[in-house]
Amino acid sequence: MSDVGGTLKALETQAQALLVAGRGAEVEAMVRPLLASGSGAVSLWALLAQALRVQGRVAEARPIQEMLVDALPGHLPTRFDLSETLLLLGDFDRGWREYGYRYSLAHTTRIERKVQRPRWDGRPIPGQTLLIHDEQGYGDTFQFLRMVAWARERSQAKVVLEINHEMASIARRMSGFDAITLRGELPPPFDVHCEMMSLPMAMGLKLGDLPGDPMPYLTALPDRRETWRRRLAPHAGLKVACLWAGRPTHMNDANRSVSLATLAPLAQDGVTFFSIQKGPSEGDALAPPPGMNLVSLSPEIRDFEDTAAILCEVDLLISIDSSPVHLAGALGRPAWVMLPLLPDWRWLQGRDDTPWYPSVRLFRQTEWGRWDQVVDRVAAALTEHKRAG
Secondary structure (H helix, E strand, O other): HHHHHHHHHHHHHHHHHHHHOHHHHHHHHHHOHHHHHOOOHHHHHHHHHHHHHOOOOOOOOHHHHHHHHHOOOOOHHHHHHHHHHHHOOOOHHHHHHHHOHHHHHOOOOOOOOOOOOEOOOOOOOOOEEEEEOOOOHHHHHHHOOOOHHHHHOOOOOEEEEOOOHHHHHHHHHOOOOOOOEEEOOOOOOOOEEEEEEHHHHHHOOOOHHHHOOOOOOOOOOOHHHHHHHHHHHEEEEOOOOOOOOOOOOOOHHHHHHOOOOHHHHHHOOEEEEOOOOOOHHHHHHHHHOOOOEEEOOOHHOOOOOHHHHHHHOOOOEEEOOOHHHHHHHHHHHOEEEEEEOOOOHHHHHOOEOOOOOOEEEEEEEOOOOOOOHHHHHHHHHHHHHHHHO
């Protein structure tokens, strides 16, 4: 390796470590002088785009990413990075097209379905069978289940919905499909297919189409609701479900998750918190922050049916970006979401509401890693909510 190549590699390694730590301004200061002439290594332009995104300057990163895609049209991870920027900025038209490259990444190739049938392109196909299959996380599936009924209406086809085992019970109560099959089973014969998160591209989904009808589009089981109503009844005051940590294997988990201790300022008289946290952080609820009246429901939650019922029986969910947020939104239940400075693309920018879910309110970081400011705003809103209620 030449001295120049070695120096560039060392700079990239240092810059990536800084980006992970949210120190985008330092990375920008490192690479800007090297690009002052308007030319430079592609990798440096990519670092500059990442540095701008980490600072929340997503609109400034867009033209750089578009330039990179033009220069490297066959480099599919670059196209996927652009898709997330476009969708975050609300440019659904091009964003969904570029999002089609999502299976080009090292961590997504393993979940791509190899289907020996053409992908549906949004046109009517009366008399044919359309297989719609889920593909990614639970939150993604909760979010895009709304489009199954729209696809049946548009396609005029018989729709078979293939879904994961954990969500099948809830999905069965939803309208908009003719048959359901579980992931891993051999589906009935079909003519065309479409991943659930390719439906927006196939149907040309626009911001103005959201949230769409019907809303809400999921329901909780009445008998589960009654069970949880009795379970929560002894607890007085405002009932708030809470969740503070996501799946540790998620690519962005370090950016979106917090510790339970971070939520300490939410504690106040007249509010009972109910932990619905699952996974490695579940046990944290057994030692809540001082002054927080926190009851752990986690060991009693068997499945998403229990979570749905709990969300229908509490007054509010306060959570980081997680699948229960999407479940609450799909149920039409109130949820407050704490978001990092650079959020997932679906939450857009610069707004405290979301077109996806009318019942969901967003609380955003204004500085990288400053969850304290977010939690303080949530605490103030909770005080106001309690007073108004």
